[in-house]
Amino acid sequence: MVIRQRAHAIWVIFLSFFLAYLLAIVPFPEWAMDYRPEWVPMVLIYWAMALPYRVGIGSAWCAGLLLDILEGTVLGLHAMGLVIIAYLTLSLHLRLRMFSFPQQAGMVLALIGINLMLTHWLRHLTNQTVSSDLMFLMAALTSAVIWPSLFQLLRQVRRGFDVH
Amino acid sequence: MFADYRFGYLEQVRYGLGFVTTPVYWVADTPTRVSSWVDDVFVSRTDLLVENERLREELLVAQRELQLLESLASENSRLLELREATEVVEGEVVPAEIINVSPDPLSRRVLINKGASDGVFVGQALLDANGLMGQVIEVLPFTSWVLLITDASHVTPVQVNRNGERALARGSRGNVSMLELEFVTQTQDMQAGDLLVSSGMGQVYPKNYPVAKIASVRRDPGREFATVIAQPLAEMARTRHVMLVFESEETLIPALETLDKPATRKISPPQEAHNRP
Numbered sequence: 001m002v003i004r005q006r007a008h009a010i011w012v013i014f015l016s017f018f019l020a021y022l023l024a025i026v027p028f029p030e031w032a033m034d035y036r037p038e039w040v041p042m043v044l045i046y047w048a049m050a051l052p053y054r055v056g057i058g059s060a061w062c063a064g065l066l067l068d069i070l071e072g073t074v075l076g077l078h079a080m081g082l083v084i085i086a087y088l089t090l091s092l093h094l095r096l097r098m099f100s101f102p103q104q105a106g107m108v109l110a111l112i113g114i115n116l117m118l119t120h121w122l123r124h125l126t127n128q129t130v131s132s133d134l135m136f137l138m139a140a141l142t143s144a145v146i147w148p149s150l151f152q153l154l155r156q157v158r159r160g161f162d163v164h
Numbered sequence: 165m166f167a168d169y170r171f172g173y174l175e176q177v178r179y180g181l182g183f184v185t186t187p188v189y190w191v192a193d194t195p196t197r198v199s200s201w202v203d204d205v206f207v208s209r210t211d212l213l214v215e216n217e218r219l220r221e222e223l224l225v226a227q228r229e230l231q232l233l234e235s236l237a238s239e240n241s242r243l244l245e246l247r248e249a250t251e252v253v254e255g256e257v258v259p260a261e262i263i264n265v266s267p268d269p270l271s272r273r274v275l276i277n278k279g280a281s282d283g284v285f286v287g288q289a290l291l292d293a294n295g296l297m298g299q300v301i302e303v304l305p306f307t308s309w310v311l312l313i314t315d316a317s318h319v320t321p322v323q324v325n326r327n328g329e330r331a332l333a334r335g336s337r338g339n340v341s342m343l344e345l346e347f348v349t350q351t352q353d354m355q356a357g358d359l360l361v362s363s364g365m366g367q368v369y370p371k372n373y374p375v376a377k378i379a380s381v382r383r384d385p386g387r388e389f390a391t392v393i394a395q396p397l398a399e400m401a402r403t404r405h406v407m408l409v410f411e412s413e414e415t416l417i418p419a420l421e422t423l424d425k426p427a428t429r430k431i432s433p434p435q436e437a438h439n440r441p
Contacts, residue, residue: 028267
């Protein structure tokens, strides 16, 4: 029988999300706007993969609602995107842990690409943007490129503070 | 999501969550505040003297222009009285600061540091020192989102200052922050360099604020409409200091009275005629 352990140092998770929010809204130069990595989804993928019993679909929903308020989008837009990311990550987390860095980066590319396309489509439905090209997908590429370093950083943090 | 978009049931929820997100903005804005504080503190005496001199000169020029403007305004109101129109009184302005820009590359919105606690309301106009910037679209407790006039989904009613030709200025698509004038016929008199001011139609923006300068006019005989591109006067990407326009009560009430006037005039003569016998 598995006894559910008491949470330890989960403030680290909140702090990492807080930093991700900061990075998500810090002003960028105009030309680099399309290349801003998707920080919040990446942090969510990491925690859902490392601690699936702590960070799941519910936390993804809350994190998404906050992101909606921060970015001023329709309430529920990012919440839906992040819930789908969390679901896919939870169902793949055992495999994701075994993957090498390039394979993981590829999965992150796919997950964030799905998220971006879905939110972009919903933004169109709610008349929040008028798009001209597919440049918005570049964010998935930059996210995949920095994924290995973010992964190692968060793993060091998780082990250092013994978050579980 | 559907509920928020269609019905606005969730206004209260958004407003409440706005309290939670304020600290994030505050921290994200810290680097800018620190750097401007450092600029203020570590500035040499000579720089201060030079800046002081420059500001004094600018003030002098501005005061001279203000005097000219006052005489023009009184002349204008006299002329308007002749035409039995209302006097256009300018509303009050309240300074605000831009603390963030929208992270979405496809929409042009900025966040300002004034919210419901300062009396900001949806539809309020935002100006910078050079011209019109946009309108408030969402009010949170201490901050508000402003849709810039260069957003592709935003249309500003404008008129050419030189001859009063009216047009609609839509934000251009893609990554350039310019305005495109829609439905300008080939024969309308517009030239590069013309100043566009807000026409006050649509009842969102106050009248006669400078909006943009026409950058190019292309008349292709094969097309129905001319392609007119205009450069907004407000410094969308650079400025931090902006102004919110509060139209005072006095400006709104006379406007409403004049709206009613023609109707009452039409009705009153028959009533008098009816009462007399």
